[in-house]
Amino acid sequence: MAIHERSLVDPERILRKERLVIDGIDVSGDWNLIILPRVIEDYDLSFLDEVLEQPEGKTILQCYQCSYCTASCPVHNYWDERYNPRHFIHLARLGLIDELQKRADVMWRCVSCHKCTHRCPKGVLVEEVLKAILRVMAKRGIIEEYPSKKFDKFFLESVYEYGRIEDGELLFGWIEKQGYQVVKDPVLKKPIPFMGGVPEWLKQLAIKPIKNMNIGFLILNAKHMLFHPRTKNWNRFKQVLRKVMEEEGVFAH
Amino acid sequence: MAVALQARKPPMGGIGKRVAYYPGCSLEGAARAYDVSTRIVAKELGLELDYLEDYNCCGAMETKNVTFWGTMLLNARNMSLAKKQGHNVIVAPCNGCSFSLQRAEYFLETDKKVFERINSLLKEGGVDPLTEIPHTYHILEWFYHEAGPEKVKERTRKPLKGLKVANYYGCLYTRPHFYARTYSHTGTEEQERPRMRETADDDEHPYYMEALLEAAGATSVEFEPMHTQCCGGPHSLSDEQVSEKFVMMILQTAKRNGADIIATECPLCHASLEMYRHRLMMKGVPDVDVPAAYFTQLLGIAFGYSAGDVKLKDNLSDPIPVLKRLGLV
Structure with a gap:
């Protein structure tokens, strides 16, 4: 080392x-x-095998620990020093599960900016490898449900259901999941953006198009809120998507 | 400025004047200004966008984090649709969309197992399997190569004189080089990048947007290294603290370097900048009041279109007063 x-x-x-x-x-x-000296006996080498099984995790073995990824990482540099991609790769390769678990509270913070992957001199897909590590950790139950994963699943649900996403639904659905009171109209059960207990900034932003009399924008977004944009002939494709994701265990954990 | 530093100029052309246009979900909803202005600019530059009928979401970062095969499948479907419409080139205006398609391209090209499995799955889902993999380009790259600064200059009727622009490229436009296939235009040493392509922008110092906007008469301010700093991206809703800090750094750098406006090229970056700009201003953070506009909106104005034509009212950060002050709208 x-x-x-x-x-x-x-x-x-x-x-x-x-x-x-x-x-x-x-x-x-x-x-x-x-x-005081420390003796580690519980190297879990099967952890690395599981990472290697993920299609994105294959490049983990090419890493030679130069730390260029960490030096580039905006989360490490501007937010939390404990977020250290190089170190996470090192721990995963050693199979030091309890050390990974200690860092579970910061490990999800990757913003997927891909500076690490881009600059890696050894061709490790660092961002993808870290996501593969996270996935294996989730599978083993050593990392709790974290905010970005909740959002990922929420997003995926929308894609899976309709084939397309809708910004308004995503935004207000997420706000509601965060515990804010979103007022919905009684008939169609669609959120009314500028009412209720939504955060003040969102209220102010939602009311802007009305203040500006931006009628085209309002009509378009109201239309999308009422009739969710969807891909035609999605059902057959959805079945295949479901099959693939079930194999990966997306619905299980 | 980065443009002056370029040692080797990539050749012009080589992508095609008529391409499949994959707008992505955002551009048909909250970011319709980008869609409308993109079409205007393409028309003015003599390029043709063929709307990709019945496309599906690219999955963005969020889907990719949860399921590998699902994301591959979503993108392979779009590729197959493009092929069906007779195109070998897909152009996406969103960083996330072009990233996802290019990522799928990478895995399909480099991993035979992935290619075969995806093809059999596509057949099962009632979509034509892929025989050839279409290439994806970001719309900025396409504009630069198929029209270029000269054409923009020629078309400009109302130069953006006096407008100081901070060109914000975001993360995934040039990164990672595995997918975006970028290379260094300024580097002294030749890098081993087998899949790199000639038309791609510089990896660490992108300059295509700067070149196009300067051809339209605008002045670029120094914006490195924040021009490719992350805006929070897929975490802009789920990790508010980090996103807020990142956006604050971007906006403050722009303001302190004298920018009037930030030019964006991704609907998610744009939304993130506008949303957190408002929140930071509510908190009373200094130097964050730079508005944002899509680079196509600015080009549209330079081509003589009105603020209504390029939907400037849609921008929640309200760039109209700045442009009015300079007599542009």
Whole structure:
């Protein structure tokens, strides 16, 4: 391992003492820091096999840990230092499941900007590999349902059902899922954008086209809200889609 | 500016004047301004868009994160439809759509197993199987190569004089090179990129939008590295904190570099910028009040169309006052 994995040292195993005497010799000062040794026995190598089974995960073995991905990553640089793609790949290859689990709260934060994949000198599809790792973690139940996955599934439902998505439905459906009170008209059960307990910013944005008298825009979006745009002859294709996704276990977890 | 740095110029043409047009779901709903203005610009530049009948959603990032085969299937269906309409080239105006199609292209081309399985699945779903894989280009690349700055200059009736533009390309227009097949125009060392294509934009310093808008009379402001910084993308609704921070960085960089307007080329980036711009302004964050407009809208105005023609009212960030001040609308 070329790069010292500082983050693998747990804080509770670092001992720092003001005065330290070992075998009757005073070693205070420079030698007051001790890291208790750690023995890892539970390398789970089947984790890597499972990642390799995913079509996107195949390139994980090409990684030589140069950390160009991490250096490029906007989530690492501008949001949370703990988000470290290189390190996640390293852990997945070692099969250190509990270390991955400790990072489960940041692992989903990837915004899919593909800087990592683009710049990787070894041709690792980093973003795709990380998504494959996440998927295996979800399959094993070591990562809880995270916001972006909820949104992904919500989005997929719409695609699966109609073949196309509709922006208004997606936005207000998601807002409703977040626990906001969305007012719906009594007949068609469609959301009324500028009423109820939706966030203030959304209300203000939704009312803009009305203030601007942008009638064409309003009619178009109202039409789409009432009649969801859909692909013709979708049903037969939907069956195949369902079969494929069932094989992948999309509906199971 | 990035344009001045270009060491090697890619050849013009090579994509085709008449292509299959895959607008994507967004452009037929909330982003109709982009669709309308794209058609205007294509007409003015003498290019022909053949609407891809009965297409389905490309799946975007969200579907890709959940199901590999489902996403491949969705895109293969669109490719098959394009083939049926007699096209070998698909043009998509959305970064997400062009990414998804190019990603499918990559896996279909490089993995024989994927190609065979997808073909048998397509047959099962009542769609013609693929014999040849059509190529996908972003609409900006198409405009640049089939019309180019000279043609834009020729068509410009009302130059965008004095308009300072920050060209925002977003993530997936040039990235990753595996799918977008971009290469470095400025790099000194030749990179091993077997599938790269001559027409693609520069990977880290894209300049096609800048070149087109400058030909229409606008001035570009320095916008690196935020021109390809992520706007939050697929997380713009599910991870609000991160998206807000990213958009704040983009808008502040644009404003502080003196931009009047941000030119966008992706409906999701555009929506994300507009949405978070409003929220940041409500919070009282300084220097975030730059409006956004699609680059096709700006080109449309330069070609002599009115604000109503290019649907400037649809932009929630309201760029009309800025353009009015410069006497453009």
